[in-house]
Amino acid sequence: MTTMTKYLVGAAVLALTAIPATAQDHKLRIQTHFGAESTPGQLIQRFIDEVQTMTGGAVEIQMHYSSEVVGQTEVMSAASQGILDCDMGGITGNVGKDAGWMLAGDIMGGYDTPYQFLSWFYHAGGREVVQEHLYDAQDMHVVGFWLQGHESLSSTAPLAGFADLKDWKFRSPPGLETEIFASFGAKPVVMDFGEVPNALRTGIVDGADASTLNTNANLGLFDVAKHATYPGFHSMPAEQLSCNKGAWAKLPASVQKAIEVSLKGIALDLALLTEIRDNETATRVQAEGVTLYDWSTEDRKAFREFAQGRWADWGAKTPAAQAVLASHLSFMRSVGLVN
DSSP states (O other), rough: OOOHHHHHHHHEEEEEEHOOSSSSEEEEEOOOOSSSTTTHHHHHHHHHHHHHHTTTTTTTEEEETTTTOOOOHHHHHHTTTTSSSEEESSSGTTTTTTTTTHHHOTTTTTOOHHHHHHHHHHHHHHHHHHHHIIGGTTTEOOOEEEEOOOEEEESOOOSGGGGGGTTTTEEEOOOOHHHHHHHHHOEEEEOGGGGGHHHTTTSSOSSOOOOHHHHHHHHHGGGOOEESSOOOSSSSOOOEEEEEEEHHHTSSSSHHHHHHHHHHHHHHHEEEHHHHHHHHHHHHHHHTTTTOOOOOOOHHHHHHHHHHHHHHHHHTOOOOHHHHHHHHHHHHTTTTTTO
16 A cells, blocks of 8 residues: 555544444446456455444445446446446447446557546546536436546557558457557457457457556456557557446445545556566566657657548547536646647
8 A cells, every 4th residue: 555545544633533333324326347356356455354344344245246237338328227335447449328427437559647637537527518518417426537547558569650551450459549540551350358368369369458468467358469569659548437317325424525535546656666566577578579659759740640530530420528628628738738
């Protein structure tokens, strides 16, 4: 636990020790797509332990890992309908409900660090915008966002810059990314995350946008793919914790605060731990023969400038998407990320 997180949790414990015992305990059923043994999964367990400690056991959290109850894209609907209480998974998986979910969860090429993204959400109006324009329509309350950091592209061929994207056939998640990379001459193939290792081994694809460098290594991608971009620049998908409004309203204000504080703590630590483990992985895989490509400032700038055109296209799809995009751009201009 970092010093910052210890401070936040310690302050919360002091503030919440006065929580009175209640005759009725509260229970939250939550699903995440992360496995319990993954770095995010381990932090989720710490989140559960901290909430129970800070509330004196007033709330029981029943966590379903690895999409145990419903599919990854069905979690929010299940929570909204009361099958679950909360969704602790990806944001962009809800893009079928509204294009705004894509821009809320991963405005590709927009931010250099996860801390910038978190600053937009927590301190620059992002939380309020997504609640009003996206979560309210699903009868859900957004508790907070959290994310690992930039993902890396893995490839069986060099990926030193834009020129190497031409005719590059790679696994891609659906949505904004497929449009951006196809415009550069790449050939994105949409497939589930779990299919990536076999698709690389059998040559169905030449590469993949799967996850962070450390996760890619743990998946065994570098047994076949001996090239990767690092540090990443193209995609930094965020996760969420959101709860059914009725279930959230039943929780005492002190319990709500404990959940919010603990989530912000693991949001900070996930970004820090991802950076540490990715750097450790970079050292190890290079020694094992993997070539890493840090794209030039010029290529990164060109990617972001081109991506802005696609942001505008997505922003024009729905009023909610336009509102989320406007919020991002306002913050990005204020910190010098875009003109």
